[in-house]
Amino acid sequence: MELIFALLKAFLVGGFICFVGQFLLDKTPLIPAKILVIYVVMGVFLGAIGIYKPILKFAGAGASVPLTGFGYLLCKGVKKAVEQEGFIGIFKGGFSICAVGVSAAIFCGLLVALIFQSRGR
Amino acid sequence: MEKKEYLNLVKKISPKANIKKTFLCSFFIGGLICAFGEALRQFFLYFRFEEEDAGAMVSFVLIIITAILTGFGIFRKIANIAGAGTFVPITGFANAVVSPALEFKTEGFILGVAAKMFVIAGPVIVYGIFASIVYGAIFYFVKLIGG
Numbered sequence: 001m002e003l004i005f006a007l008l009k010a011f012l013v014g015g016f017i018c019f020v021g022q023f024l025l026d027k028t029p030l031i032p033a034k035i036l037v038i039y040v041v042m043g044v045f046l047g048a049i050g051i052y053k054p055i056l057k058f059a060g061a062g063a064s065v066p067l068t069g070f071g072y073l074l075c076k077g078v079k080k081a082v083e084q085e086g087f088i089g090i091f092k093g094g095f096s097i098c099a100v101g102v103s104a105a106i107f108c109g110l111l112v113a114l115i116f117q118s119r120g121r
Numbered sequence: 122m123e124k125k126e127y128l129n130l131v132k133k134i135s136p137k138a139n140i141k142k143t144f145l146c147s148f149f150i151g152g153l154i155c156a157f158g159e160a161l162r163q164f165f166l167y168f169r170f171e172e173e174d175a176g177a178m179v180s181f182v183l184i185i186i187t188a189i190l191t192g193f194g195i196f197r198k199i200a201n202i203a204g205a206g207t208f209v210p211i212t213g214f215a216n217a218v219v220s221p222a223l224e225f226k227t228e229g230f231i232l233g234v235a236a237k238m239f240v241i242a243g244p245v246i247v248y249g250i251f252a253s254i255v256y257g258a259i260f261y262f263v264k265l266i267g268g
Contacts, residue, residue, distance in 0.1 A: 014155020021205030061158030094253035108188035
């Protein structure tokens with residue numbers, strides 16, 4: 001029962017964040033690439049002022065899977081690194097916490113390009 | 122024709138139902154991806170992964186699934202229906218890396234695959250990291266002054 005509730009919360013919050021993206025896409029002249037950038041920067045900002053953490057606690061993957069969650073992750077990483085390592089942490093925290101995601105994407109990108117044939121345009 | 126009349130006419134003719142449908146689809150499919158992510162997260166937590174590692178594993182699995190679906194050309198079909206529902210979650214980031222990598226294979230592995238890989242994901246990383254550095258710097262100096 002608790003599991004179903006957690007899934008439902010993730011579904012609703014994640015769906016809503018995507019819905020807002022669709023709204024920006026259809027109702028404003030923003031293109032997807034710009035929306036993604038806005039989402040990540042918003043994630044960092046909302047994390048910095050402490051709004052994103054409670055949302056994440058409530059919705060779990062519903063808040064961490066959308067790209068705002070990626071932004072929040074960067075924010076969290078840099079905060080932790082500064083706390084532990086001081087000045088150098090400013091330039092270290094962001095990359096080290098998103099390393100898994102970015103490395104996985106690079107690895108998959110190269111592998112898929114090796115295995116599959118491009119379908120023309 | 123007055124501008125107002127024209128706008129009314131446009132409003133009347135444009136396909137309303139379709140817009141409603143894309144909104145619904147983006148909400149529904151985006152929500153489903155997140156719910157699937159949550160199921161994965163619970164799975165990893167159940168197997169005693171740390172909170173942070175469980176999150177990273179969720180991203181990892183979603184990225185791999187997206188890469189495979191992109192390779193087979195299935196992701197594009199889902200994305201056509203779901204719009205922001207697929208590109209706002211981490212699946213969109215993965216697709217933004219994998220799709221151009223495959224697309225530009227014909228231009229070689231250096232200037233094609235590797236260079237084009239970051240045509241969309243690059244800006245996301247650049248501004249994301251930049252924002253994190255700005256925040257990190259503010260946090261550092263506030264801490265320094267505050268004690």
